Amino acid sequence: MDLTFTPEQEAFRSDVRAFLDERLPKRLSDKVRLGKTLTKADHEEWHAILNDRGWLAGNWPKEYGGAGWNAVQRHIFEEEMTRANAPRIVPFGVAMLGPVLQAFGSQDQKDTYLPRILNGQDWWCQGYSEPGAGSDLASVRTSAVRDGDHYVVNGQKAWTTLGQHATMIFCLVRTATGGKPQEGISFLLVDMQSPGITVRPVVLIDGQPEVNEVFFDDVRVPVGNLVGEENKGWTYAKYLLTHERTNIAGVGFAQAGLEHLKHVARCELDNGRPLIENPHFAARIAQVEIDLMAMATTNLRVLSQAAAGQAPGAESSMLKVKGTQIRQEINALTRVAVGSYAMPFVSEALEDGWNEEPIGPEYAMPATANYFNNRKLSIYGGSNEVQRTIISKSILGL
Template sequence: MDLNYTDEQRAFRNEVRAFLAEKLPQRLAEKVVAGKRLTKSDYEEWHAILNERGWLGVNWPEEHGGTGWDAVSRHIFEEETTAANAPRIVPFGLNMLGPVLMAFGSEEQKAHYLPRILSGEDWWCQGYSEPGAGSDLASVKTTAVREGDHYVVNGQKTWTTLGQHANRIFCLVRTSREGKPQEGISFLLIDMNTPGIEVRPIVLIDGEPEVNEVWFSDVRVPVENLVGEENKGWTYAKYLLTHERTNIAGVGFATAGLASLKRIARNQMQNGRPLIENPVFAAKVAQVEIDLMAMATTNLRTLAAAAAGQAPGAESSMLKIKGTVIRQQINHLARQAVGPYAAPFISEMLDEGSNVEPVGPEESMAVTQTYFNNRKLSIYGGSNEVQRQIISKAILEL
């Protein structure tokens, strides 16, 4: 995306490109391009490569092992890694829990957990949503009852992304039923290997068990795993969600998706001419590109404010809405571009080493898989409808 970069920023972009050309395994990039399923070892391999270079904690201060980058550097890095088809960085430890621990965790928790997030020794998942508490997160019913030096946890979490790979989970639990629902929630760090925890996969429309149910039956969690104060977890949960929603904007993913859309539209023919030359289709592509450029600018402003110590407020809700809508629009246009080849969907094709032959152009499989998977974008992290309510209250005071 064409912004007015300084010579130093252009030099950094070239440095990132050189690093990716040398260190990004071609096998991983090819899997991302083809829409193949990434394994746990795939994610861990890329995580380790970035950590070795010191480029993993892009939103962390240097004192905790992060890059200390400013907003523009982070934007450049995200653009280049997605353009190079690098695997996404699993966000739960790095982009969600890490900032919460830095802001509210004890010195012991920071010293223990932050290095393990960077090293990959801990793979975290997020225990927020429940069957009756999704966007209405204050309705969580999973309980944690204090018994001596432990909390005893009982309940259920759902839509736990990549929970099948995780060895730890950060959870919102109810520790009190007095007062408003928000006032009785605490933030717990739980070892997934503790007796009483069961992970049950939820198979999505693309055949991938990407999300899970996590059940807790008399799970004993040491009291020192409480983050901050008991019954103050709602404050920490909101802080985490503002960071999550900002990241969900996915400027880099949208930029890479737009480039892929243009490539597909140049290759697909309509009435003997490339689809991109169809004025109606070209106008749709141009509009989504304009929207993306505007969102990228807003994202930079928000990231800069966060880097200055300001937690994003309603701005993160704005970015969550616009970012997810833009990505879904790009997915929709790409699916339109491949036409009838978007219809076949053979789940086994997404597995590495599959011998199933693709139906139609090679890119059609990735287009369809991405389209289906990204339908969730406007729901998770707080549905877009709820985000509009947050905006109306925080900015319009309605």
């Protein structure tokens, strides 16, 4: 289902494919293919390999150490990464904070943090959501009160993905209470080793502690860690979220998931014949493939606009909604396709050191874990219901 690319773009694809064939460790690609849990060391190993090639930050300009790729190159790179079962690039430093610092950070912040993101010295997590401020992000209550050369931070963040690994967190904090809620928010960079920070893992339905609660109790943060202007953080937060929502579309992940679904449907039997020959099931696969092709085209158009200096607007919300729907449908169809193998789900079987007998064929192993874990896709980054409101206001004028 590839789109049509120019000879130069196909040559770039060949370069990426050759690099992955040569440098992607089989141990890591096997873990991704089988849906096994990747450790922090696994991610760091792959990030270092990509950074050595200059390909960790394809979305960054070359002046900051990025690859300076255009939208089509980034699309091709994502396709090839998922085709090869490469670990995803952890997005918080590279895809989220990096662009914000490049656009709004001080020169000192750029000089300090951008190289550390690339060389792995800092592992970032995102401090946006709170127990009372999820999709209604403007309701954040974590406070930052100026005290000389520091802010004193108190409050709680929720659903902090991979926060158990993080050395740094970028946070939305409330620095003023008057006026509209959006007008009193600031964007702060916080060292996770600071006294007063407590991290508590939250075990999800798939058995993994992927997200965390982060508590701040009189945490002192240097004023120099404020990004941009005080009380202007909502502008920076929206800038980050538009990029995050575009990335959440996950075209490459959906394409890889679709190919895996087709493989499962060819292997599993329905009344003695491959499931993929069942007209009803084949029609559902065809529909999701059509939707994915349309989304891939739209994603390229939005990325092209971003490359021209335009921050994605409501289009990123459209991609977020459609992208999550497609990925969840692929997960659901795969779980249906593996049949009874989806039932005996043992989360420990996806971790290093599991030596018990396999539960079903290899292709069935990640089906239930992916189904459970990706239920979150329509919630995080701003729930799909909220995205539909953004679309209706921005495009339809409702």
